[in-house]
Amino acid sequence: MTKINDIFGKDLNVLNVGLASMAKSVSDQGVKVVDLDWSPPKDGVPHLRTTRSGVSMDEANREVVHRLQRGQPVLVGMGVAKDVVPGMHDHMLLHAGPPIEWSRMCGPTRGAVMGALIYEGLAKDEEEAAKLAASGAIEFSPCHHHHAVGPMAGVVSPSMPVWILENKTFGNRAYCTLNEGLGKVLRYGGMGPEVYARLKWMESDLYPALDRALQTLPNGIDIKSLIAQALHMGDECHNRNRAATSLFLRAIGPALARTNKDNEVLAKVIEFIDRNDHFFLNLSMPAGKALLEPAEGVAGSTIVTVMARNGTDFGIRLASMPERWFIAPAGKVQGLYFPQYTDADANPDIGDSTITETAGYGGMAMAAAPAITQFVGGTPQLATQTTLEMYEITFGEHEHFTIPALNFRGTPLGIDVRRVMETGILPQINTGIAHRNPGVGMVGAGILRAPEKCFKDAFKALQEI
C-alpha cells in the first residue's frame, strides 16, 4: 500500500480541475500541470457503476472491448443478397438505420427504394415503384436486422451482389453491397438509366470478376489489417477511404489478373475501383459490423454497438440491449457542398456508415485523417483535438488501430453511454450529404455529432436493467 510519505520529495505533477488561475500559479512555479477543460455534468446524471441486478458495468465493458479488440474481419467471399443475406427474400428491401415505414422515409431513401424496385424489374417507372412501395407488398427491414450494413440510404435489393466478411475469431458474418461511386448513385437516392446501368454492370461484370479472384485466395483478404494500414496513410475509413481503396486494389490485383480472361473487362474493373475513392467504404463498414456483433448480449455493458440513421431517425443500440433501438431525429450535417448546392438541399444525416465510429475508426480517428477536416474548413489541429476529445467518451483504446500523429496511440474504442452523458460530449460523425429530394444523389460531405436524445434514453434504460 502507498503511504502519504511517498509523495514527499517527489516531483509534483498536477491535474487542475476548476479555476484556471490555480493551474497558472502551479505552472508559474515550474511545476507540470494539466489544466482540464472541465464543465459541469448534465443535470441529474448519476454515476452508474452497477446494474440493478448487481452486474459491474465496467466489468461488462471490459469484456465488450476485449471482444472488439480480438475480432478479425476477413473478406471471405461474395454472393447475391437473396442467396446469402439471412432473412432476405424476393420482396424484401433492406435499408439503413432503424426501422421505418415508407410513409416516413426521407427523399433519398425513397429514391433508392424506387430505384431498386426498377433495377429489380418489379416496377417499370418511378410512379409504379412508389405505388408498389406504398402498397405493403414490399417488406422493408433495417440492414442491421440482417447482419448487414448499408451506406447512405443503404438499400439492398434481392439481386444485388454483396461482400461477405467473416470475423475469424468469433465466426460471425457481415454483409454489404458494393460501392457505386460518387455523384448520382442509388445509395444517395439517385435514379435514372445511368444509375440502373451501373448497377447492372456491377452485377454482370464487376461482381463475377471480383468473386472469381476472391475464390483463389484461400485466406480471403484481411480487412482489419487494411484498416490499420490505411489509418497510417491519411484515411479514417469512413469519409476518407482513398488509401484503403488503393491497398485493397493491391491486395486483390494479382488474383484479379490471374482469373480474368478479358483484359478490357479487367481494365474496367480496375478503373472503376480506381475512380472511386470510397470503394473501400463498403468493406470498412461490414468490417465494423463483423467486429461489433460478437459484443452484443454482454449483460450490463453500457457500450454502443450500433449507431445508424435512415435519414429521418438516428438510432443506437447497446451491447447489453442489442434488440432495442434508442431513436432521435436525424441531425443536420455541417459541410461543404458541390457547386450549385447549399445546406437547404441537404437531407438530414443518413446511413449505416456510423458503424465505423462505433467500431473505433471513422470520426473517432479524425486525427489520422487531417485532410478531411477541410470539409468544414477546419485545421489538422482540429482533427487531432476531435480524436482527443473522443477518448473522453470511449471505454478503451484500440490495440491494433493506431494514430501516428498521436504517437501511435490507439483509436478511441467503445462509445460508453455513461461517459457521453457525464461529459455531454457526443460522438463525432463524418459523413456524406444526400440531396433531400429523391433522384438527385450526393451533394456534399461534412461532419456532425450524434443526437443527445438517443444517449439520454439509453442511459435511462441502463438505470433500469
Next chain:
Amino acid sequence: MIVRALVKPSEYHDSVSLMLVARELAGLEGIRDAAVMMATEANKSIMAEAGLLTDEAKSAAPNDLLIAVSAENESLADAALQMAEALLKKKASSAQAGEFKPKTIRGALASNSAANVAVISVAGRYAADEAWDALTRGLHVLLFSDNVSLEDEIALKKFARDHGLLLMGPGAGTTILNNVALGFANVLPRGPVGIVSAAGTGLQEVSTLLARGGVGISQGIGTGGRDLKKEVGGIMLLEALKALQEDPATEILVLISKPPAEEVVQVILKQVSASRKPTVVCFLGGEMESLAQVPNAIPARTLQECSLLAARALRPETGDIQAFLKAEKARLAKKAKALKGKLDVRQRSLRGLFSGGTLCYEAQVIWKGMLDDAVHSNAPLPGGLALPDSTKSIGHTAVDLGEEEFTVGRPHPMIDNDLRIRRLLQEARDPETAVIILDVVLGYGAHPDPAGELSPAIRQARGLAESAGRELIVVASVTGTEGDPQGLGQTVSTLEEAGAIVCDSNAAAARLTGLIVSGGAS
C-alpha cells in the same frame, strides 16, 4: 436606466473568467452595473439584489449562463450584451486554437499518467464526484471547493486514509507540498518546520511569519476547516501528522486549527505525544491548560505566538517570546494613543473586513478580554456574538468575507476584492466606525495586486469619512513574503501611501485596532 439580460443555455465558464468579462462590461461608457454569472440560485439572488434579475433571467437553470447589464439606454445595453458574447467567444476560440485540454480526470490521466495530485476548485455540488474520480485513480487531492457535504467529506477522507492518500479539504485553501504552493500559498524557504492546518490562512500567516524570521518549512498540509469536527474526527490531520512525524526532513511540528471537538483533541494529543518531535499546537480560541500536560506539545494562543514558538523550538537560544510580545505591545500602545486623539466621540467601533477566516478568528481571540464590548461576527469564537445579518455591522464587528455565505457562485475575496471594497465604503459611511482592519493576503492563488485594488478604495473610504468631518483609521497587515509574486515590500508601501497603517502581523494589527477602541475616548 434600463436592464437587459441574456440567458445562454448550458454554457459553462469558470467564475473568474466570467468576472473578468463582467468587469470589462461595467467599465463601458453608459453601463451602470453588469453581472455575468452562472444562474445558480445564489447568483440569482445576488443579481436580484443588484436589480439585474429580469423575468427571463429568473427562469434560467443552474447550468445556464446569465449576462445582465443596467445601462443608460437600450442601445448601450444591447451593445454591452453583444460585447459580452464576443469576449466569451474569444476566450473559447483561443482555447480551441491552443493545446488540447482534456475534459475529465480520466481523460487527463490517459495522456499524463504521471500525475500525482489533483487540485479541485469546481463548484461544491460537483466537487465530491471529481474528488472520487481522483482518489480512486490514486491521486492526492487538494479539494479547494466549499459546499461539499459532511457525508462526502467523511467518506472521501476514509477512503484516502485507507489508501495512503491526502484528501486536503473541502475548503482547503492552502497547501505547500514539496515546496510547491497549491491554492493560496506563499513563496517560502525550505526548512525543518512541518505544518498541518485545518485553517488555510492560519497556515499562510504562520508560514510567512516564519519565513520572515528566516525559518523554512518542510510541508504545509491543509486539511479543510471541518476536519476536526466530531463527525470527521480529525482523520486527515491525524494522517498528515503521522506522516510528518515520520518525515526525516521535519524537525518541528505545528498544528493549527480552530478549537476541535473535545474527543478529537484527545486523539490528536495522543498522537502528538507518540513522537519526540516538538509540536507547537495552536487551537485558536481554545483552552490551553490540557495542552500543557502533553509531552512535546507547546501551546500557542495566536498564530503569531505559534510562529514565534516554532522558531524558538528550533533555536532555543532566541529566548522567551514574551519579551518580544511585550515590547511590541508597548510600541502599539504608543501608536494607538496618537491615533485615538483624531477620532470624534461617536467613533467607537472597530470593523474587521477579513478575507482570511483564520485571521478573522485570530483577531477575535486577541480582542477577547481587551475590549469593553464584545465583537459581533459571522464567524464568532465559541460563546461569541453572532452577527444577525452578515451584510450589516453592529458595534464592534468582524466579518469573514471568505465564509461560504459570501462565496457561493462568486470568487473568494482573496481573488476578488469587489465585495470587500463595497463593504469598506459602507463602513466608512457609518459615523460609528473608528477603525477598519484589513488583512491583505499575498502569494500564489491570491489577487495579482491586492494593494493596487484596495488602495483607491482605502483613499475613497477615508475621503468619505473626511467629507463627513471624521478621521477614519485603516489598519492592515500583509500575509506574505518578499518572494511572493506581489512582493511584500511593494504591497506594504502601496497600502501606506493610501493612508493605511500597516502592521507586521495580523495579531499586531488586531492589537493596535483593539487599543484604539478600548478604554473609552481620549
